[in-house]
Amino acid sequence: MSSTQRGQNTIVEKGAKIGENCTLGHNVVIHSDVIIEDNVTVGDNTVLGKGPFRANTSATTSIEALPALVIGRDSTIGASCVIYKGVAMGEKCFVGDLATIREKTRIGDRTIVGKGATVENGTEVGKRVKIETGAYVTAFSTIEDYCFIAPEVTFTNDNYLGRTEERKKHFKGPTLKRGARIGANATLLPGVVIGEDTVVAAGSVVTKDLEPRKIYAGIPARYIREVPKEQLIEEQEYFDNRE
Template sequence: MSYYMHPTAQIGEHSKVGYHAAISERVKIGDHCQIGHNVVIHPGVQIGDHVRIDDNTVVGKLPMKAARSATTREGSLPPAIIGDYVLIGASTVIYTGCRIDRYVLVADLASVREETVIGEYTIVGRGVTVENRCHIGKRCKLETEVYITALSVIEDDVFIAPAVVTTNDNYLGRTQERFKRFKGVTIKQGARIGANAIILPGKVIAEDAVVAAGAVVTKDVPARTIVAGIPARYFRRVPDEELLENQENIWLNCEKI
């Protein structure tokens, strides 16, 4: 055997494991999975069927709490759960306490922190960071180098373009008051965020709203509204043909592929 597997771990039928992988105690890997070279799977991780995990990736990593960590919680966390047909790229880190639902793609060099849920058919692009205690809905696209701050909620069918930054601390690390007021962003169903936009703590981007590229959002954005600029201001209404309700169903039934 060219990899390490704890005696209590289980691997399903027709699954393959690469060289120098490490599969810890109580791990369960489903059928028809591909585990790459040097992959580390920490204790208790549950992996569904038809999952691909590429080289040098870590699944179920324990968080580290520094003496000055602000949003990292201490205490035990449940194992990570990876659903059926999930694809995880190379050199990606999935923390313990995560749930990644079926047909999700987490690309190379991404990081998904503890106590985070990612809904089915969502794409988490190359180099994306999703911090702890976030909820990402179904059919979302988080493109290259997006940063989702801790305590954020991203609803279904949200599009976030490359290099978007979200924030959760209006006090910029100063005063004890900040510990009471950490608040991530909320991006509601069908909203779209342009490249390099910045969203300040606690702001709500409502349904089908659009934030233009490079905008700095300092106030809540109403539904079906486009905002642009620094600070972001009203630009115009979202055209009817771009509303989520007027889009054709483009999602493939992956179970039939």
């Protein structure tokens, strides 16, 4: 940690491990059992390794022992972010200002979580994913590699809207298969599966599973046409099936 720069009023609790060539902004709080690898930048007023609190009526948050928060090398964490204990973040990730990532979430290499976005607990996010400004990813969702989630997209996981004990048996967020793209302000209902390389148009509401490599739009979302070949993920210059 000798080569790491620390801003004013930064707190690093006993047990935290910080690699070489890191930069910590002002008023940063790093809780114990946080592991920050080399060449990581953390913006002002960010909290790393926070434990979850639980409301009396919460059905998706549990208080339990959690592993350390791990932030992979060469990552950047913006200002006023909160990243919880039990998150595993890969290398070369970027987290925008004011974003929140909850416990028991995994983030793959080179993934972007945009400004003000929220990724709730128990979510799996692959590599090279883009979650843009203000998007909401609910608990127990799955986002595979190379997916794109536009601003203000909303994932949901509770078909019972908070009523009955039966709902607790069925919590499930959406699943996005590799290369799926979701347009701005779209809403995905609980448990839906978006096929590989599928596109959901802006403002759509997805109520059922969608087939791969097709474009859907509307409320509810309906088939429009096939995704053009030049837009498929394997046609993109940054795609690397060897990764």
